[in-house]
Each structure stands twice: as C-alpha cells, then as structure tokens.
Amino acid sequence: MNLGVKALQEGLPEGAWSVDADIIAPQLTEWRDKYFGHTPIMLTPRNTSEVAQAVKLCALHGLKIVPQGGNTGLVGGQIPMGEVLLSLRKMTAVQSVNPTNNSIIIEAGATLRSLQEAADKAGRKFPLSLASEGSCTVGGVLSTNAGGVHVLKYGTTKDLVFGVEAVLADGRIFNGLTDLRKDNTGYDLNRLFLGAEGTLGIITMASLKLFPKPRHVQRAMVGLKTPQDALAILGLASGNPALAMFEVMPAIGMDLVTAHIEGQRYPFAGPHSWFALIDWEVESEAAGIGLAESVLGDALEKGLAQDVIIAQSGSQAAQLLALRENMSAGQKFLGGSVKLDITVPIFDIPDFLKKADTAILKAVPGARPVAFGHFGDGNIHYNIGRPEAMETDAFLARWDELSDIAFDVVESFGGSISAEHGIGIMKKDDLAARANVVKLSLLKAVKNALDPDNIMNPRVLI
Numbered sequence: 418m419n420l421g422v423k424a425l426q427e428g429l430p431e432g433a434w435s436v437d438a439d440i441i442a443p444q445l446t447e448w449r450d451k452y453f454g455h456t457p458i459m460l461t462p463r464n465t466s467e468v469a470q471a472v473k474l475c476a477l478h479g480l481k482i483v484p485q486g487g488n489t490g491l492v493g494g495q496i497p498m499g500e501v502l503l504s505l506r507k508m509t510a511v512q513s514v515n516p517t518n519n520s521i522i523i524e525a526g527a528t529l530r531s532l533q534e535a536a537d538k539a540g541r542k543f544p545l546s547l548a549s550e551g552s553c554t555v556g557g558v559l560s561t562n563a564g565g566v567h568v569l570k571y572g573t574t575k576d577l578v579f580g581v582e583a584v585l586a587d588g589r590i591f592n593g594l595t596d597l598r599k600d601n602t603g604y605d606l607n608r609l610f611l612g613a614e615g616t617l618g619i620i621t622m623a624s625l626k627l628f629p630k631p632r633h634v635q636r637a638m639v640g641l642k643t644p645q646d647a648l649a650i651l652g653l654a655s656g657n658p659a660l661a662m663f664e665v666m667p668a669i670g671m672d673l674v675t676a677h678i679e680g681q682r683y684p685f686a687g688p689h690s691w692f693a694l695i696d697w698e699v700e701s702e703a704a705g706i707g708l709a710e711s712v713l714g715d716a717l718e719k720g721l722a723q724d725v726i727i728a729q730s731g732s733q734a735a736q737l738l739a740l741r742e743n744m745s746a747g748q749k750f751l752g753g754s755v756k757l758d759i760t761v762p763i764f765d766i767p768d769f770l771k772k773a774d775t776a777i778l779k780a781v782p783g784a785r786p787v788a789f790g791h792f793g794d795g796n797i798h799y800n801i802g803r804p805e806a807m808e809t810d811a812f813l814a815r816w817d818e819l820s821d822i823a824f825d826v827v828e829s830f831g832g833s834i835s836a837e838h839g840i841g842i843m844k845k846d847d848l849a850a851r852a853n854v855v856k857l858s859l860l861k862a863v864k865n866a867l868d869p870d871n872i873m874n875p876r877v878l879i
C-alpha cells in the first residue's frame with residue numbers, strides 16, 4: 418500500500434492529492450454519522466486526464482478506489498475503508514449550455530444547485546430537486562440515480578441524461594458526451610454508469626437535459642386524516658399535466674420539525690394526522706390559484722381534505738417546502754432511527770403502512786414509525802424511531818431485524834427495497850438475499866466485464 422501511495426504522490430501533480438489528516442477528515446464521515454472511514458490518501462483531480470492518470474496508477478499498484486462527490490449519500494457507498502478516496506470536488510466547470518437543444522454539459526463535481534443555477538441563467542430548468550442539492554454533485558446524483566420531489570413529472574436522474582464521460586477501471590476514458598436525442602447504435606453504455614454507485618468507473622462529465630422554465634409554481638399544503646385520503650387527492654390531481662410534486666408527511670414528522678428546527682412554524686390552525694404538499698407548474702399565478710382551488714375545493718367537499726393552505730407568495734411557498742425538506746433533520750431528535758427507503762405500487766401505500774407499522778410494533782412495542790416522502794412516486798422513506806424508553810444503541814442494534822421485517826412487507830406488495838438511495842454498503846446483503854438470481858448474475862457479469870480486478874468501489878452493491 419505504501420509503495421502505491423508514494424507512486425500517487427510522485428505521479429500526480431501537486432494540488433491533485435492530499436495526505437493531510439485534517440483536510441481529509443470531513444470526507445470520512447457522513448451525514449447520518451453511521452459510517453466512519455479511513456484512507457491513506459485523498460485524490461482531488463482537477464480534470465479528466467488527472468482522473469485517468471490517477472486511476473492508471475491505482476490499477477498498476479493494486480490500489481482500490483472509492484469515488485466521492487458531495488458525501489451526502491445515505492447508504493455508505495462514498496466512505497472509504499482503507500481504499501484511496503477520489504474526490505471530484507475540484508471538477509465543477511460548466512462546459513457548455515445549449516438552450517435551443519435544451520442541453521448542458523457539466524463536470525461531475527459541480528453541485529446540483531450550481532447545475533440548477535446554470536440552467537436558470539440560460540432561461541431553462543434542470544428539474545432534479547433534493548433537500549441535499551446544495552452539497553450533492555452531478556456525479557453523485559447520476560451514480561445513485563437520485564429521485565427527489567419532481568419524479569412524478571420529470572422522472573428520476575436516469576431520465577435526464579443524454580450521456581456521460583467516465584474513466585474506466587484501467588484508466589481509459591469512455592466518451593459518451595452526446596446531446597443527440599436519437600442514437601440507436603447498440604447497447605446504451607451511458608446507462609451502465611447511472612445508478613452504478615461508482616462500481617464501474619468514475620463519471621467525470623455529463624450531458625444533461627434541460628426543460629422550459631415554468632412561469633409560476635403553485636404550492637399548497639393539505640391537512641389530512643389518512644394516507645387513503647392522500648391517495649384519493651392524488652387521484653383528483655394527477656389527471657392534470659401541471660402536477661409536479663406530491664409529497665406526504667405524518668404528524669409525528671411535522672411535530673419534530675416544528676419543535677426542533679429553527680424558524681419552522683406549524684402552518685395550520687388545528688391538528689392533522691397527515692399532510693400533503695403539492696406543486697403545480699402553470700402559466701400564471703392566477704392559473705395556479707384557480708387550479709389549486711378547483712382540485713382542493715373538490716377534496717374539501719368530498720371530505721378528503723380537512724384543511725387547505727394555498728400559498729399566496731413565494732415566501733409562503735418556501736416556508737411550506739422547508740417543512741418537508743427538514744423531515745430528515747427533525748428526525749435526528751428522536752435519538753436514533755432505522756431508516757429505510759422503499760417503493761410500493763402507489764395504490765398499496767396505505768395498506769403497506771398499516772401492515773408495516775403492525776409488524777414493526779409487534780417486534781418493538783413503542784417504536785415510532787415516521788413514514789414520509791415521495792408519495793406521488795410510491796416512494797416512502799419508512800423510518801422507525803426508537804421507543805422513548807429504549808437506549809439508542811440497543812435499538813440500532815436491531816437495524817437488520819427491523820429492516821428485514823419491513824422488507825418482507827415491501828416484497829409482499831411487489832415493491833423495491835431501494836427506491837432512490839441505492840444499495841451501497843447498507844443494503845448489499847439484502848440485495849444478495851432478495852434479488853432474483855438471474856438479475857444478480859447479470860449484475861456480476863457487467864461488473865466483471867468492466868472492472869475484472871474489482872478496483873472501483875469494491876465493497877458496494879455486489
């Protein structure tokens with residue numbers, strides 16, 4: 418290992434690596450404080466050829482690599498455990514923006530927010546939106562196929578990509594940086610890198626789709642009695658192509674956010690058991706208010722909605738969104754949660770919640786499920802807070818048992834054990850145990866074909 422690390426120091430230009438423990442330390446823990454890593458060296462290449470040079474040296478000296486972008490991943494895939502850490506943070510340039518073709522080419526270390534801003538400056542929209550967008554990077558969202566709050570209108574990250582440039586495990590550069598909308602020339606190799614979690618190569622640049630900017634985004638929040646009512650309101654809203662977001666939160670999540678997160682205020686006069694947060698992208702404010710009043714007036718009349726707030730200003734809309742965006746931060750105050758990210762068919766969400774809550778409470782009486790998220794995509798962040806009387810460590814020691822219980826329920830509805838966060842380290846054993854054998858063998862065949870020596874992120878996914 419030392420020889421290899423020395424070779425990296427000698428073979429790469431100054432500024433493209435660091436062995437300073439203080440500089441490296443923040444990249445070795447992650448947002449949830451669940452994984453703590455170590456590495457002999459952090460590489461910080463400034464362009465694609467430096468990435469290629471670094472990978473060639475690693476391959477030559479038998480060093481394994483963990484790629485890292487913004488370090489906001491939630492399944493541990495970006496944290497090295499002795500491998501070389503390759504951070505893309507210095508590669509942030511916008512290469513080109515083409516408003517006529519609605520496309521942009523940008524380096525992998527740019528944050529999602531800077532990508533959104535570059536699109537905005539060109540009079541366009543890049544629709545991917547996550548609570549972590551100030552930190553997560555283009556390479557990270559592509560590698561995890563991130564979802565976020567606009568999937569029901571624009572799809573997941575995979576749907577927003579024309580092509581990628583990636584450095585392969587032997588240091589060769591794959592150039593798929595097209596912005597062609599049509600290209601039927603064999604397997605779509607670009608797609609291999611999307612959701613691959615850094616196991617097939619290092620994404621260095623991406624060509625991405627932009628969209629017309631909506632003139633007005635109309636936001637509303639609804640107080641509800643049950644998830645079944647949320648489903649019925651989604652049914653009322655989903656016939657209109659303007660619907661861009663449909664998120665749901667439980668009362669326990671709302672209480673945590675408003676009690677503990679600075680600046681967050683409960684928006685309704687009375688209590689509600691559930692809340693839906695809805696966005697419509699429309700031509701004007703008047704059209705937005707008209708649409709919200711029509712859909713939600715209908716919901717009130719049918720007894721599906723208990724109370725409704727239709728945002729009347731940008732700042733009110735931002736306040737409503739902040740309540741949703743702070744759900745994860747608020748949950749930290751439960752003092753230890755098992756966090757799962759699952760999908761089931763949308764129609765089954767209410768039954769899934771009932772069945773999962775029953776099974777979890779049978780195993781751990783007093784556990785506090787906090788189920789929230791991208792209801793409009795069938796994607797629930799099914800998080801389970803510890804019982805008040807149980808020590809955090811004792812509760813978290815039961816993570817695998819509780820996730821198994823919840824995953825059995827997910828499977829009974831034909832759902833997925835990872836909706837948008839990926840597999841990483843956290844769900845690797847679950848994937849191995851639950852995935853179809855043919856799927857697993859194909860995943861392994863692709864990995865072996867592109868990375869036979871298992872250099873790229875060797876401990877994650879498979």
Ligand SMILES: Cc1cc2nc3c(=O)[nH]c(=O)nc-3n(C[C@H](O)[C@H](O)[C@H](O)COP(=O)(O)OP(=O)(O)OC[C@H]3O[C@@H](n4cnc5c(N)ncnc54)[C@H](O)[C@@H]3O)c2cc1C
Binds near residue numbers: 494547548557560838
């Ligand atoms: C508060 C919060 C809210 C979140 N909300 C959402 C949400 O709504 N939807 C959602 O999908 N996710 C969400 N996430 C998860 C996370 O933000 C996403 O997974 C994001 O895509 C990770 O980007 P990153 O740059 O931080 O990647 P990292 O955490 O650095 O890495 C994630 C994975 O990608 C690999 N990787 C990173 N960059 C590259 C590259 N250039 N080439 C190859 N592999 C690479 C890493 O090795 C690792 O396996 C949230 C996270 C937080 C903390």
